[in-house]
Amino acid sequence: xxxxxxxxxxxxxxxxxxxxxxxxxxxxxxxxxxxxxxxxxxxxxxxxxxxxxxxxxxxxxxxxxxxxxxxxxxxxxxxxxxxxxxxxxxxxxxxxxxxxxxxxxxxxxxxxxxxxxxxxxxxxxxxxxxxxxxxxxxxxxxxxxxxxxxxxxxxxxxxxxxxxxxxxxxxxxxxxxxxxxxxxxxxxxxxxxxxxxxxxxxxxxxxxxxxxxxxxxxxxxxxxxxxxxxxxxxxxxxxxxxxxxxxxxxxxxxxxxxxxxxxxxxxxxxxxxxxxxxxxxxxxxxxxxxxxxxxxxxxxxxxxxxxxxxxxxxxxxxxxxxxxxxxxxxxxxxxxxxxxxxxxxxxxxxxxxxxxxxxxxxxxxxxxxxxxxxxxxxxxxxxxxxxxxxxxxxxxxxxxxxxxxxxxxxxxxxxxxxxxxxxxxxxx
Ligand SMILES: [Zn+2]
Numbered sequence: 274x275x276x277x278x279x280x281x282x283x284x285x286x287x288x289x290x291x292x293x294x295x296x297x298x299x300x301x302x303x304x305x306x307x308x309x310x311x312x313x314x315x316x317x318x319x320x321x322x323x324x325x326x327x328x329x330x331x332x333x334x335x336x337x338x339x340x341x342x343x344x345x346x347x348x349x350x351x352x353x354x355x356x357x358x359x360x361x362x363x364x365x366x367x368x369x370x371x372x373x374x375x376x377x378x379x380x381x382x383x384x385x386x387x388x389x390x391x392x393x394x395x396x397x398x399x400x401x402x403x404x405x406x407x408x409x410x411x412x413x414x415x416x417x418x419x420x421x422x423x424x425x426x427x428x429x430x431x432x433x434x435x436x437x438x439x440x441x442x443x444x445x446x447x448x449x450x451x452x453x454x455x456x457x458x459x460x461x462x463x464x465x466x467x468x469x470x471x472x473x474x475x476x477x478x479x480x481x482x483x484x485x486x487x488x489x490x491x492x493x494x495x496x497x498x499x500x501x502x503x504x505x506x507x508x509x510x511x512x513x514x515x516x517x518x519x520x521x522x523x524x525x526x527x528x529x530x531x532x533x534x535x536x537x538x539x540x541x542x543x544x545x546x547x548x549x550x551x552x553x554x555x556x557x558x559x560x561x562x563x564x565x566x567x568x569x570x571x572x573x574x575x576x577x578x579x580x581x582x583x584x585x586x587x588x589x590x591x592x593x594x595x596x597x598x599x600x601x602x603x604x605x606x607x608x609x610x611x612x613x614x615x616x617x618x619x620x621x622x623x624x625x626x627x628x629x630x631x632x633x634x635x636x637x638x639x640x641x642x643x644x645x646x647x648x649x650x651x652x653x654x655x656x657x658x659x660x661x662x663x664x665x666x667x668x669x670x671x672x673x674x675x676x677x678x679x680x681x682x683x684x685x686x687x688x689x690x691x692x693x694x695x696x697x698x699x700x701x
């Protein structure tokens with residue numbers, strides 16, 4: 274017997290909000306069915322909207338809530354009575370500031386499994402349902418901005434970049450289009466990407482989040498999960514309308530968040546120098562008529578988090594013999610149990626979303642990133658290493674360790690080189 278359970282809300286109306294309703298239990302009156310979702314369907318209407326809001330609970334077809342980890346702040350705002358739980362966004366004038374897609378990959382359920390390819394077009398493609406009162410929320414937003422980075426101004430002063438009044442302005446500003454993307458996991462596709470049984474993935478997600486999402490195990494009919502994790506931001510350089518055309522040259526940096534370096538300029542790693550170098554390459558490609566894309570993933574500290582990262586820094590610097598490349602990954606593994614949890618398998622999704630099948634210049638030395646892209650059928654023509662003079666001295670430990678572990682390089686360091694302490698001590 275198949276028991277069809279409704280997508281029940283946590284709470285329903287203002288009058289009975291005090292009653293807690295478990296999401297895995299059927300509603301007491303009038304069983305309803307969630308809105309159907311056909312992942313990878315050729316049209317938005319055929320695919321159907323992802324409905325994860327709590328204001329139209331009977332239509333929910335996803336596990337979790339919008340905004341990733343910020344859903345907790347939303348709950349706090351409701352608890353503190355500063356946010357009306359029934360508030361619906363007014364989407365007037367919020368439409369994308371540039372057009373992206375639709376592309377072929379949007380219609381292939383195996384190509385994009387970690388976010389909703391139609392997420393920025395909600396107001397347009399589901400206008401009829403919104404007009405009927407459905408609460409459907411965008412999971413992608415696209416806007417435009419100017420970015421000002423001292424490294425890019427230095428590149429102009431050094432003669433590596435020139436202002437053209439289009440991509441790079443005379444005052445050093447760089448014109449960009451940018452997109453913010455929230456994670457929307459289609460669980461059958463995520464499981465397949467990792468070679469897992471979907472049931473095993475769902476059970477592990479349920480157990481390892483302390484049972485936060487019971488529907489993962491009680492509602493196999495709900496295939497979409499909005500995980501409470503960070504999303505990604507894309508920065509585009511040049512004319513985004515050229516995306517999806519095979520003749521368009523693409524320069525790209527895939528960057529995983531490192532707040533210490535990216536924002537504060539901490540010098541133990543090469544993250545910000547590599548980010549700035551990637552942006553420089555993107556500007557140059559855009560000026561030559563191509564498109565540059567920086568993909569910024571919120572996966573702090575190899576997705577281990579910043580507390581783990583700082584613990585590892587201390588362990589590295591206090592170990593006998595000092596901070597050396599030979600012990601770099603071991604120290605991470607001692608604290609975290611693994612070397613890395615970024616799992617690049619989901620990263621190529623964004624290229625399918627952008628209609629990119631070939632990257633002409635890839636500003637990364639990571640074999641994990643390039644391997645994941647090639648596994649998903651995306652060609653990399655040239656892998657661009659970070660210039661040596663952009664590597665801070667304290668970051669030599671990291672760079673040598675990564676080269677020894679398979680990073681793209683023409684000079685793999687030997688054992689003696691790796692054993693040499695190169696990082697600063699904690700007191701220096
Ligand atoms: Zn870093």
